[in-house]
Amino acid sequence: MDGPDVPVGVLAYCHDGVGLGHLRRTLNICESLGKSYPGSTYLVATGTPYVSFFPQAPGVDYLKLPALRKINNETYAPKFLRLKDGVLQRCRQALLLETAKHFDPDIVLVDKAPVGVCGELAPKLRWVRRNSPHARIIFGMRDIEDDPESTREQWSRLDVPRMLEDYFDEVWVYGMRDVFDVATEYRLSDGVRSKLRFMGYVSRCGCTHSAPTASSPQVLVTVGGGTDGVDILQAYLDGPAPLMAEAGVRSLVVAGPDLPKEHAIKLRARAAALPLVEWRDFASCLSCEIRRSALVVCMGGYNTLCEVVSAGRPALVIPRTTPRLEQAIRARLWERLGLVRVLDRARLSSGAFADEVVRSLAFPLAAPALPLDLRGLDRVCERFGALLNGKAHRASALRL
Secondary structure, three states: OOOOOOOEEEEEEOOOOOOOHHHHHHHHHHHHHHHHOOOEEEEEEEOOOOHHHOOOOOOEEEEEOOOEEEEEOOEEEEOOOOOOOOHHHHHHHHHHHHHHHHHOOOEEEEEOOOOOHHHOOHHHHHHHHHHOOOOEEEEEEEOOOOOHHHHHHHHHHOOHHHHHHHHOOEEEEEOOOOOOOHHHHOOOOHHHHOOEEEOOOOOOOOOOOOOOOOOOOEEEEEOOOOOOOHHHHHHHHHOHHHHHHHOOOEEEEEOOOOOOHHHHHHHHHHHHOOOOEEEEOOOOOHHHHHHOOOEEEEOOOHHHHHHHHHHOOOEEEOOOOOOOOHHHHHHHHHHHOOOOEEOOHHHOOOOHHHHHHHHHHHOOOOOOOOOOOOOHHHHHHHHHHHHHHHHHHHHHHHHO
């Protein structure tokens, strides 16, 4: 699929407070669009220090913002820099605004947070709307943000509903209305509802690697970026891992680059002392490991669950419940659909963890009650093409 012969610049803003999920999703979208529309170019604004962990896609570059660390849902601090309160946020805000002025994007794609971390994106959105009438501003949101009441309260406080009305042309929902209807749950206005497009779930388009077949059955344990996965990793190494080894089942533990160092040292040593356990701080291609695993033990992150279901692998999900309920809500909804099994984190220290691992390996789930629509990337490409066609028509009109 080739787009119109019109140069197109996309400025993507990637929320980066915790983990790697938002960056993974944004890069998956940029990579897929780049393959379909090779004349386009993508500048991804992100503060994550882990950009170099991902393969460099053609036509994609990065605006590296100073990194943040999350204190709670609306409080962030410098991750590395020693700066006074507010200095880093003002720096990031200025970088975003000046980049918009000079890059002059045709499409602005905002991930997860419509006004950015602590509202840092608002000045840029206002400038683009007033000075670049040709630009299309799109908010791309995962299927679930948080529990409805908390989301409505936070969005109201941050003036998100008005921003969606005044500054955004479209809202792309990376999910299914039949699973979670954001319009109803978040009580969106008629104006915002008219901008909604349910795109289906965005699952990675599939790596081109040929994942080697495991010499023995493998359980993959992954906790995303690792910020809050210590309890899961510790409990797995203490309970299910030795039991799996006795049964001749390998365990691959991917801890994540943000696992606190003091815990990483102890857990890495613990893993090294166990038979048939491999420890990695990061997996460059998690898709390969998912495809060759008999079971995936994971948290309830959007990207991981989409990839696991797309690969047709059984999953035992242990979702986080703080500071947001997003993962827990998604996991329970998907459990009711027969897509995954869920274990509450409160039961990690009991024998229930090992029992559920054994059960998930021995008794895979039957066909789901509602198959997931995993064509999100296809629909993003289709809609992108429509926007490009609109630009091509506008350019032709100007030449006449």
